Amino acid sequence: MSQITTTFQPSASLLAQLARLPEMSWAELKAEHQRLYHAEPAVKHRRFVERRIATRLQEIEYRHHDRARLERNQRRIRALVESGEIPPRARKTAPMPGTVLSREFGGEIHRVAVAQDGTVEYGGQRYNSLSAVARAITGTRWSGPAFFGLRATKESK
Template identity: 50%
Template sequence: MTQQSPPAAAPASMAARIAHLADWSWPDIKKEWQRLFGGEPPIANRRFVEKRIAYRWQEIEFAKADRGLLERNQQRIDELVATGTLKRQKAGAMPIAGTELIRVYAGVEHRVRVLPDDEFEYAGKRYPSLSMIAREITGTRWSGPAFFGLRKAGGR
């Protein structure tokens, strides 16, 4: 299936945009690579090229959403280069914006996307906490971070 128009017309949701990349023709994928990276793809491995395009789209999108993210990442890179190690994340720290949390519950896969400003997207709706999403999924009170495996259930 040939992509009718370039990514500007792609779905608003990054996950949907990436999912539609599989429908693009190889010539359209090569054009997008050229637009993003300038030049031909280094190899003719479609899966490799799709992954790199998807990654680059996310870099661009989340740099707009959280300008401090690139700065924080650069600081961590500089720290790693200078010392050879990184400081551990503090316990209970939430994943960075753009992370997708996946949990299978009652035989159904549930996906939650971490948004900037400590919010979450689940089933097309925004939530202020993971616990609200866990309650939506299970119908009972849960610690959201525990439900999604970010910390042990019953622990801090």
């Protein structure tokens, strides 16, 4: 199986900021915490503060890369405010690119890797869907998401 990477690559700036945290003085850490959280650190525990700062820096960096999720959440919030009820989410069973799914079948472990373009790789071949892979493994028609445990089967409901 070829190696699959995610589409998101952290910026050099983010990596540099994260690498610098252990070298910062306590005063610098407090100032950075103040800048990011608009408050002094609640505890005087260096590793805890470094981790909180690292988390916030990553949140800031990553939030720019999933506008669709932000828009879906904003629609759900508006619906909640307007109706008082949270609308059900459309369940997307497609796993994220880079995900490796495993399933034991016929005494063998079968691994499938999800590619960036949404196809899946199994046994050195590309398939358009998990269902196509499940059919190749079992020889019968299967729901790929159910076969790989991403969705309940009729028997398990």
